[in-house]
Amino acid sequence: xxxxxxxxxxxxxRSKVILAYTLFLLTISVTLFQMEDNxxxxxxxxxxxxxxxxxxxxxxxxxIHYYNSYEFIELMLSQPVSRTRILMSEYLGTAASLSxxxxxxxxxxxxxxxxxxxxxxxITTGTALTFxxxxxxxxxSVLARDKxxxxxxxxxxxxxxxxxxxGLVLTILFAFSDYPLEQLTLALSSxxxxxxxxxxxxxxxxxxxxxxxxxxxxxxxxxxxFGALYSLGILLLxxxxxxxxAVRSFNKKDL
Amino acid sequence: MxxxxxxxxxxxxxxxxxxxxxVGKGQxxxxxxxxxxxxxxxxTVLVKKGTYYVNNILVTKPITLLGENMPLLHGADKYExxxxxxxxxxxxxxxxxxxxxxxxxxxxxxxxxxxxxxxIEGNKIYRAYFGIHMANASNCTIRNNYLFGLTKTEQxxxxxxxxxxxxxxxxxxxxxxxxxxxxxxxxVTHSLVRNNYSEGNIxxxxxxxxxxxxxxxxxxxxxxxxxxxxxxxxKVMMHRNRFLNxxxxxxxxxxxxxxxxxxxxxxxxxxxxxGIQMESTSRIAASNNRFEENGWAAKVAASSMDNxxxxxxxQGNTFDIGTNGSVVLNTFNNNYWxxxxxxxxxxxxxxxxxxxxxxxxxxxxxxxxxxxxxxxxFMVALLDKAEKALPxxxxxxxxxxxPLLKALKL
Amino acid sequence: MISVEHITKKFKxxxxxxxVSASFxxxxxxxxxxxxxxxxxxxxxxxxxxxxxxxxxxxxxxxAISNQYQYRDQIGYMPQIGRYPDNMxxxxxxxxxxxxxxxxxxxLDEELLESYNMQALLGKNMRSLSGGTRQKVSAVLAFLFxxxxxxxxxxxxxxxxxxxxxxxxxxxxxxxxxxxxxxxxHILSDLDELTTDVMYLQDxxxxxxxxxxxxxxxxxxxxxxxxxxxxxxSGYTQLQPTPGAIIKNMxxxxx
Numbered sequence: 001x002x003x004x005x006x007x008x009x010x011x012x013x014r015s016k017v018i019l020a021y022t023l024f025l026l027t028i029s030v031t032l033f034q035m036e037d038n039x040x041x042x043x044x045x046x047x048x049x050x051x052x053x054x055x056x057x058x059x060x061x062x063x064i065h066y067y068n069s070y071e072f073i074e075l076m077l078s079q080p081v082s083r084t085r086i087l088m089s090e091y092l093g094t095a096a097s098l099s100x101x102x103x104x105x106x107x108x109x110x111x112x113x114x115x116x117x118x119x120x121x122x123i124t125t126g127t128a129l130t131f132x133x134x135x136x137x138x139x140x141s142v143l144a145r146d147k148x149x150x151x152x153x154x155x156x157x158x159x160x161x162x163x164x165x166x167g168l169v170l171t172i173l174f175a176f177s178d179y180p181l182e183q184l185t186l187a188l189s190s191x192x193x194x195x196x197x198x199x200x201x202x203x204x205x206x207x208x209x210x211x212x213x214x215x216x217x218x219x220x221x222x223x224x225x226f227g228a229l230y231s232l233g234i235l236l237l238x239x240x241x242x243x244x245x246a247v248r249s250f251n252k253k254d255l
Numbered sequence: 256m257x258x259x260x261x262x263x264x265x266x267x268x269x270x271x272x273x274x275x276x277x278v279g280k281g282q283x284x285x286x287x288x289x290x291x292x293x294x295x296x297x298x299t300v301l302v303k304k305g306t307y308y309v310n311n312i313l314v315t316k317p318i319t320l321l322g323e324n325m326p327l328l329h330g331a332d333k334y335e336x337x338x339x340x341x342x343x344x345x346x347x348x349x350x351x352x353x354x355x356x357x358x359x360x361x362x363x364x365x366x367x368x369x370x371x372x373x374x375i376e377g378n379k380i381y382r383a384y385f386g387i388h389m390a391n392a393s394n395c396t397i398r399n400n401y402l403f404g405l406t407k408t409e410q411x412x413x414x415x416x417x418x419x420x421x422x423x424x425x426x427x428x429x430x431x432x433x434x435x436x437x438x439x440x441x442x443v444t445h446s447l448v449r450n451n452y453s454e455g456n457i458x459x460x461x462x463x464x465x466x467x468x469x470x471x472x473x474x475x476x477x478x479x480x481x482x483x484x485x486x487x488x489x490k491v492m493m494h495r496n497r498f499l500n501x502x503x504x505x506x507x508x509x510x511x512x513x514x515x516x517x518x519x520x521x522x523x524x525x526x527x528x529x530g531i532q533m534e535s536t537s538r539i540a541a542s543n544n545r546f547e548e549n550g551w552a553a554k555v556a557a558s559s560m561d562n563x564x565x566x567x568x569x570q571g572n573t574f575d576i577g578t579n580g581s582v583v584l585n586t587f588n589n590n591y592w593x594x595x596x597x598x599x600x601x602x603x604x605x606x607x608x609x610x611x612x613x614x615x616x617x618x619x620x621x622x623x624x625x626x627x628x629x630x631x632x633f634m635v636a637l638l639d640k641a642e643k644a645l646p647x648x649x650x651x652x653x654x655x656x657x658p659l660l661k662a663l664k665l
Numbered sequence: 666m667i668s669v670e671h672i673t674k675k676f677k678x679x680x681x682x683x684x685v686s687a688s689f690x691x692x693x694x695x696x697x698x699x700x701x702x703x704x705x706x707x708x709x710x711x712x713x714x715x716x717x718x719x720x721x722x723x724x725x726x727x728x729a730i731s732n733q734y735q736y737r738d739q740i741g742y743m744p745q746i747g748r749y750p751d752n753m754x755x756x757x758x759x760x761x762x763x764x765x766x767x768x769x770x771x772x773l774d775e776e777l778l779e780s781y782n783m784q785a786l787l788g789k790n791m792r793s794l795s796g797g798t799r800q801k802v803s804a805v806l807a808f809l810f811x812x813x814x815x816x817x818x819x820x821x822x823x824x825x826x827x828x829x830x831x832x833x834x835x836x837x838x839x840x841x842x843x844x845x846x847x848x849x850x851h852i853l854s855d856l857d858e859l860t861t862d863v864m865y866l867q868d869x870x871x872x873x874x875x876x877x878x879x880x881x882x883x884x885x886x887x888x889x890x891x892x893x894x895x896x897x898x899s900g901y902t903q904l905q906p907t908p909g910a911i912i913k914n915m916x917x918x919x920x
Contacts, residue, residue: 007750007761014752040571041593044631052633071748075758077715079765080738166634173625181625189628198631206630209550209573211502212528213624251732254716 004076004085008093011072012065018097021057025049025105039114043122046106047201050126051194052162054102055133059154062094062137067147077255087138087250091243095134102126121204125197128232131239132193133158139246142253165192186221193238200231272297279303279326287312287320287328294318302326302349310334310355315341322348325379330354330364339367345374352381356405361413363388367395375400385413386434389421396425404434404456412457414439418446426451436462437479440469449473459484459510460501463491472496476508482527484510491517498524507532508549511539518542521665524549530572533559542566545665551577551617560584568662569593573630575612576653579621583653587612591659599660610658613649615642666690666814666845667712672721674707674869681707682718683869689847691813694840694859697849698893699866705849706745708866709816712847713742738766741812745819745849747803749791755802756787759809766810774811777804780831796823804832808839815839815846833859857888865893 012018028049032042069090076086106126110119137154144150169188173181189195202210221227275298276290277283282303284290290300296317304324311334314320320337327350330336334355337346351364363385367373373395379402380386386402389395402415415431416438418424424446430453431437437453440446441464448471453460460476461483463469470492476482482498484507485491491514498508508527509519512534519541524530530549531541535558542564546552548571555562557580564586569575570593589605597606616635620627629635642648668688674681681704689695697705710716712723714730714737722729725736749758763773778784781801794802800823807815815836821829836859840846848860863880865873873880886892 003764011750011752038570038593047631048633048636051631069750072750074715074744074748075750075762076765078713078737078740078742078744079762080734080736081765082734162633163637166629166632170626170629170634173623173628177623177625185625185628195628195632199628202631206550206573208502208526208528208548209630210627211506212504212550213627252717254710 002089002092004081004089005093005096007072008069008090009097011069012093012097015065015068017061018101021061021098022101022105025053025102026109029106029109033109033113040118043110043114043118044205046110046122047198047205050106050122050129051198054126054129055162055194056158058095058098058130058133059137059140059158060151061098062134063141063150063154064147065094066090066138066141067150074255083251084247087142087247088243091134091138091246094138095131098130098134099127102130118201118204121201124232125201128235128239129193129197132235132242135239135243135246139242139249142246142250161192161194166195169195190234193235196231196234196238200228200235203227203231273299275299275301277301277303278307279305291316291318291320309336312337314339314344314346317341317343319345320347320349321345322350322378325350327352330383332356335362335364335366337365339365339373340369342370343372344370345376346378347374347376348378350379350381351383354383354385356384356411361385361388361417363413363417366390367392370395374398383413385417386415386431388413388417388419389424390419392418392421392424394423395421396427397429398425398427400429402429402431402434404432406433407457414462415453415456418443422446425449430454431456431460433457436460437476438462440464440466442466444468447471451475452477454478456480460498462486463488463514466491470494475499476501478502479506481506481510482508484512485514485517486510486512488514489516493517493519493522495521496523498522498527498530500525501527503528510534511536514539519544523547524552529554529577532556533562535559537561539563540565543663543665544568545570546575547571550574554578555585556580557582562586563588565589566663567591568665569612570662574614574617577617577621578613578650578653581650583650585653587653587655589657589659590655591662592655593662595658595660597658604660605657606660609654609656611643611646611649611651611654613653615639615648618648666726668724669708669712670722670724672708672711672718672723674704674711674716674718680704680869682711684721685866685869685871686721687864687871687874689845691845692840692843693861694836694846694848695862695864696857696860697847697864697866699872703866704869705866706818707869709742709818709847709849712816713737713740738810739813741807741810741815743800743803743807743815743817743820745822746796747799749799749802751792752790754788754790755783755794758791758802759787759806762806762809772811774808775805777801777808777831777835780835781805781828797825797828800824801828804835808835813844815844817846817848819849821850863893 029046032045033039036042073086107123110123136157140153140157141150144153189199276294278287278290278300287302287307287309291314294300294316299319299321302322304326306327306329308329308331310330314337325348328336330353332353332355336351336354346365354364355362364380364383365375365387367389368391370392371394373392375387376398378400381403382405387397397416404415405412412435414436415434416426416429418440420442422444424443426438426448427450429451432455434456435458437456437460438448439462443466446469450473452475454477456479458480460479463485465487467489472494475497477499479501482501501508507529508524509531515537517539521543523545525547526549528550530546531553534556537560539562544567546567546569551574552569552572554577557578562585565588567590569590575592575594592610592612595606595610597608599606616639666689670686672682672685699705707716711718730736783805820832836846840859860877862876880892884892884895886895
């Protein structure tokens with residue numbers, strides 16, 4: 001598996017897009033930390049980068065990379081290599097290089113300027129979102145017939161998770177505000193990895209405000225380490241399930 | 256001068272006549288009760304180290320009860336351990352445990368009724384319903400005591416230090432845990448609460464009811480139901496206290512209800528769900544305080560008026576100010592808000608555009624608490640930006656016209 | 666060695682393969698012929714597992730190949746259009762495939778590498794290669810591991826006459842070793858001297874699969890091309906080995 005991933009990584013690193021992404025993140029992080037005299041405020045701004053930019057870049061890059069690797073995949077298919085291995089290598093190579101970019105671009109500045117629980121949570125979330133959205137992109141790419149459609153689907157998915165979904169949740173919360181919605185709200189946020197990542201970060205950043213909730217469910221959720229474990233667990237599912245589906249349909253696909 | 260030396264002389268005389276009655280195994284007195292019965296005004300009853308099963312020791316003479324090496328007085332879960340009434344009584348250096356509980360009576364480890372000049376000092380009180388209970392007392396001192404309550408519910412646990420109808424009292428350097436209220440004042444005037452430490456009490460760290468002209472400073476309130484509640488009172492001065500980690504649905508660093516003409520200065524509010532909650536308050540001046548990493552630095556109900564916030568630092572709070580109406584009768588001036596994004600072209604250290612400390616989303620959360628879930632989402636950021644450009648939900652005149660660009664050194 | 670049993674493959678409504686059955690043995694050089702879109706490449710890709718048939722079974726040495734990949738170790742495949750990762754050099758591609766097939770110690774057949782004088786080109790980027798050179802790379806890779814089965818999809822298309830001759834000699838040599846060689850082609854003249862059997866596909870159906878000697882005898886044509894043309898004209902399927910009779914007892918599929 002790793003042997004193949006190495007070629008994938010090699011290919012990605014040479015494409016220079018990943019280098020541009022790293023530099024982009026690095027510039028933003030360093031600028032933010034230097035502009036704000038309070039590093040925790042810079043962290044707040046970085047949070048938006050992590051929740052918006054990381055999923056977007058991960059999805060678009062992974063989709064484009066998948067289609068650009070078609071030759072490689074074709075070549076591998078005629079070799080004694082299993083399809084699962086081919087796709088997993090592509091996935092690991094892509095996710096690893098995107099994560100490496102993130103860790104250099106955001107992780108290193110955070111470690112240098114604001115090494116605390118919030119900083120570490122931010123790094124964890126960003127890395128998790130990279131793996132998740134690469135996984136989603138792979139599933140979309142395996143299903144979509146051509147590159148244009150694949151990128152279209154990727155952008156739609158990003159738009160949905162980053163913005164539309166929260167709008168829908170807000171609408172639901174207001175439409176049914178007379179009903180007890182505690183559990184529903186928690187369940188709804190589990191259905192969106194961006195929301196989950198955000199909640200995982202809020203558990204570190206805004207726990208004072210979160211504890212203002214009246215419901216017992218929330219108190220249990222936010223008050224103990226259960227909340228953090230729960231969101232990490234679901235994030236893990238968000239990375240593995242689309243990948244598993246992608247491998248499954250890739251195994252049945254004509255190439 | 257003559258008078259002074261006269262007083263000194265009489266004190267010396269008293270000292271000369273005072274006796275020490277020793278209680279303990281192999282000592283002149285086997286029980287404290289007998290020693291007290293034998294004591295004359297001004298005498299000291301010295302209790303040696305050991306465990307004494309006692310109940311309801313009545314102290315009405317002006318004497319000093321002194322524990323040597325912290326003797327343990329066990330109340331066998333009945334009645335009170337000391338019931339004190341009178342003048343010039345000191346109780347010092349005891350461990351008191353297992354006083355009684357009753358739904359009818361406010362049993363306390365030490366109860367002081369109708370007394371003056373009583374000193375309760377350096378005692379440790381465990382598993383008491385009420386710890387130190389004073390009613391109708393004046394000029395008393397409660398100092399250096401350590402109290403650890405029953406850790407039960409609000410109804411079955413009494414207050415740590417409970418003062419009712421008192422005046423000119425001093426409560427200092429005490430540490431109170433696991434009581435209903437750490438320190439409770441009702442109808443207490445002209446009194447001072449300083450350098451106490453109140454942690455993990457079920458209701459409030461410090462509670463004022465109908466208590467005017469008091470001040471408290473240098474106290475620390477950690478992780479109580481609410482740090483301090485001041486209700487139906489006037490002229491309370493609150494200085495240099497620390498309100499930390501008071502978390503929960505109804506948890507505040509400082510809860511102010513129907514209070515007026517008071518000052519809040521130089522305090523630190525750190526990691527509370529709500530730093531200060533103001534309801535129907537008036538003429539309260541909050542200045543030089545630090546509000547850090549609270550859910551809401553302050554919630555000011557629309558029923559409050561003529562309150563002012565000046566020269567405070569607001570840093571790392573999820574929300575700065577929350578309110579529940581559009582009428583604003585309070586002022587905010589010259590504060591530092593870390594969320595301020597304005598500019599200062601004339602370089603006078605004050606921003607040229609006003610800061611609106613009430614964010615739209617905090618208003619939305621106020622009306623639908625479940626939406627707190629969407630805090631910090633991209634969509635909410637967009638909504639907040641839109642609201643900043645075109646205010647519609649937030650009270651437009653709740654603003655700081657001269658926000659500071661740099662944090663004050665507090 | 667390879668048996669194809671009732672293979673069917675549909676692309677949308679079109680049958681690419683319609684109930685095709687055949688078996689291939691060691692020592693055979695099978696020419697797969699038929700017009701464009703007749704299903705030749707689909708059949709080859711099915712054997713390689715790149716295309717997944719809708720029905721039927723393909724066996725390799727008796728084992729069904731569905732979801733298997735290890736059998737490809739014994740196949741050398743030269744695709745119709747060799748596509749390779751753009752930013753790798755010829756040398757890197759060859760090294761990569763060597764690395765992946767991982768038969769360390771096994772004898773490598775580098776004869777074509779030498780006869781195409783490929784060593785001089787090892788540093789060249791795949792992107793800059795002409796179609797002919799790519800075909801040479803594909804040929805080198807197909808023969809490199811000395812596999813038991815060679816599957817060559819239009820091997821001479823794009824090759825210059827000299828390179829074609831070299832390839833032909835190579836195929837001849839491999840034939841001598843008793844390997845199974847499948848060649849698709851729509852022009853036969855190049856290769857008819859190598860062929861031992863002819864398989865003719867049309868519209869996804871197997872029209873004819875016979876030893877070349879038999880075919881020549883049946884059609885009375887001595888040249889393979891003309892023999893095939895005769896079959897195509899007749900519009901019939903399997904020719905019966907009745908000496909003298911060209912067309913007899915045929916199942917008519919198309920008017």
